Amino acid sequence: MTEILESAGVIGRPLRRKEDAKLLHGRTNWTDNIQVPGALHMALVRSPMAHARIKKVDLSGALAMPGVVAAYDAASLGDLNANVLCVWPVTDDTVMPPFPALTGDKVRHVGDVVAIVLATDAKSAEDAIAAVDVDYEPLDAVVDMIDAMSPGSALVHDAAANNTCYVYNLGGGYADAAAKADVVIKRRFVNQRIVAGFMEPRAVVAAPMGMSDEMTLWSATQIPHVLRVVLSLSTGIPEQNLRIVAPDVGGGFGGKLQMYREEILALQLARHLGRPVKWNETRSEDMVASHHGRDQIQDIELAATKDGRILGMNVTLLANMGAYLQIITPGTPLLGMFMYCGIYKMDAYQFQCTGVFTNTTPTDAIRGAGRPEATFAIERMMDELAAELGMDPMELRTRNWIQHHEFPFTTAAGLTYDTGNYEAATARALELFGMDELRAEQKRRRESGDPVQLGIGISTFTEMCGLAPSRTLGALKYAAGGWEHCTIRLLPSGKVELVTGTSPHGQGHETAWSQIASDILGIPVEDIDVIHSDTGRAPYGMDTYGSRSLAVGGQAIKKAADRVIENARPIAAHQLECAAEDLDFANGAFSVKGDPEKSVTLGALAWAAFSAHNLPDGIEPMISGAATVDPEDFSYPHGTHLAAIEVDTETGKVRVRSYVAVDDVGNQINPMIVEGQVHGGVAMGIGQALYEGVEYDADGNLLTASLADYLIPSAADLPSFTTDRTVTPSTTHSLGTKGVGEAGAIASTPAIINGIVDALRPMGVTDVLMPASPQNVWRAIQAAKGAGA
């Protein structure tokens, strides 16, 4: 049993982040800041059409422009063209159309890339792409998923009949459960398409390294290690000749968990031309070219008894793939398929997902990746079932959730949740929220017919973190594993290099990983340097996504640190002239049991191992420890989020008046970093609920092509969040941690929508489309009035 970590050590302290001074002083190394002499600048000719045949590409105008060194279309790029790879064919018959870096036959979404120009400076490259003349023959665009699957629809790929990529089934037995039910409710939810919205746009620099065969690629990516493998597989460049560096990376949210065509093109042309190639995207390009996320139509059925016990759940999804499959496009909705049961007990669970191609930007993982969609569905359905039964929504949840003494618990979806305490998190959240007063105010506003109505939004969520046990990934047909690596080296001076395979892009790993190692080794946090995100310096790793870095990578750090101590022990025993097993290790020093005056510090041992003048026989110089950990299971953070929502029924404007988030992420390494992750996650989830949404017109033109139309909330739009944590350590993770990177974004979206519907339910409203813009809210009210009249 994992203990609750006490805050006596360095673990659990809200230390200020090591990273921040550098960020605040602008001493950052963004990819676009990397200057390589002689670099060519790449600019891309993107399709203005969603679906068209390419009749002709004329590069001559661009090639005649000043500063232009080369220009290519698919034909002239020839063998240098390579495919973006999808590593997750989810079924044996998943349709996997090729996704070439430059498309030659057709364009399949606005932003698809037809040609590239390389010039001596960015301005000349930008000028020259306007001089590339492309002759398009427009084709019918496939935009809506339901239309896409209708007979007679145009096809995005000829190989995908009915534009269907795959059909995936899980579970069963719903019909039997429904037959026994007193109540069956059915709802259709639309979980709309969003963008990742990272602050730093993507950027790439590819450079040949002198006379060697090595190519170095700097990229604003979350996944340097995975990228090295897939770029090698795609381009044929031997893996050992590829070095991938993710320098300072300004946010990812899943949007940089990707292999992008711009990385392929920069790499191939730098190698071919023998010159560095640089590319930096604009926000306008980001909106059409970086992958989008979510975009599901969810048909959900819930069967229950009249006293509110859930008997079964049936989930039927249409998941929009977009125009091509990127790295884990087909698998992203399936990352949610185990989570539709949420925290609830039920007898039967049945799931089907159909992946659909459309002439839109490809989708893939964005913060939560499948779990936000699942959590939205079950938490919305719990409120709908409560309304149907005339029951308090929290009471309904209480009757169905797994009680704390029932763990470990295997859900109807087949996962075994190791631990949790939904009662404790909910009790704390209710205490902070002031539920009774808010319900009283809600009653007053309803009775007085106030134009501003009050709603209470509940989300008692859980999610799965710590991607992932490699065997499980294999069973799901994912190509890679889910382990993580750490090497810890003691330097002669007693300082420490901690090499991690995780790849932070704003999370604060340098601070948190130092805290873990410091706590175990007794070496000050400031003496520990965390090395990451460079396959040359940190060769092994699986990178950062899916709230895995601490849950999996943290275990590797612990194991590596423990090994450092064990590797130092024989040297200490030799110096202290005792048996190795007679030594205690605490506070960075070995001491002899029963004679604590006889001791030696790890720092002194580091020098002894470096000088190697007096090592015991058979002990090699230098002290280090390395570990590669494959997680025993997923981890299951949970929490109770409560929102008080004001809805102006005359304008449809929604205001989040207060928001309480009580999360249980297990043991916390740095509570201040946890707090930051919760705040950012909650804000992002509120963004999806109220503001964000990618919209296309019927021809596949992107209507939300800039941040003036695609709205992201700022501090001015959000309340001050009230947060707290309960601590129920994971029993399957050696540090008792669970992960927190996505929790807020998963939890908050349904809390907000539940709050809006709760405010408006007396008016007959049972759902509101996301984003719950003034117009969508007002329309929901008008539709309910119309239906009631």
Added chain:
Amino acid sequence: MIPAKFDYVRPSTVDEAVAALVAGGDDAKILGGGQSLMPVLRLRMGEPSVIVDTTRIDEMKGITDAGDAIVIGAGVTHDEVAKSPLVREHLALLAAATEHVADRQIRHRGTMGGAMAHADPAGDQPPVALAMGASFTIAGPGGRRTVPASEFFVDYFTTAVGPDEVLVSVSFPKHTGWSAHYEKLNRTAQAWAIVAAAATVRMDGGAIAEARIGLTNMGPGPIRATAVEQALVGASTMAAIAAAAEQAAEGTSPTEDIHADAEFRKHLARTLTKRAVAKAAGIS
């Protein structure tokens, strides 16, 4: 995000600016605070051949008391307008609307004259100028002319300012003692108005004696709701205000976009007008 190549001139007088515009022909563009022009350049939605930077022209700066009017130089920033004691005393509605322009950073850079000349239908100050009967002084090769607000705003992003002309200043008749409120509905704090209602009223004995109402984003340019203004005279109750506001959308043909269709905009015009007037009048 790199603008196309352009020439740049920075005149120090209005006459020099006009000369530069004449020399530049149809492709010359004026740079004021740059808050609308720079995105257009960076997105290459416009590729002017010459940029005439007016930020160093002294005559276009400053807010002055001209007796029965307040004259605001076209180069005065939104922040200066919103904080000006003269504006706050005599043009309460302009101060109220200006506080809603975009965000603090943009208000420190953007100019009121630039926003008027840009004439975005979602702009916050054009309906104020229209409702308050402002007049615009425009300099061109033939000298200066003054255009009333009712003739200044022509169409989407189009005003009476010709390609070789410069907006020099805007003169607002004093509305001393009038109270005001600007009711704006936008989706995020920094976003453009879906619709907004600008209302300023003169109260007499608890009733509205005179009212001026302007509407934002209810058509190709700002709209003055004269029928509502007339119906409000004598109103002293919420019911009377609401009844008058019912006419706010009459005769309008607002645009449709991803944020709102025409039906919703008309509904908002009525609702926001009611609220703006009630708050301006202090009636609830």
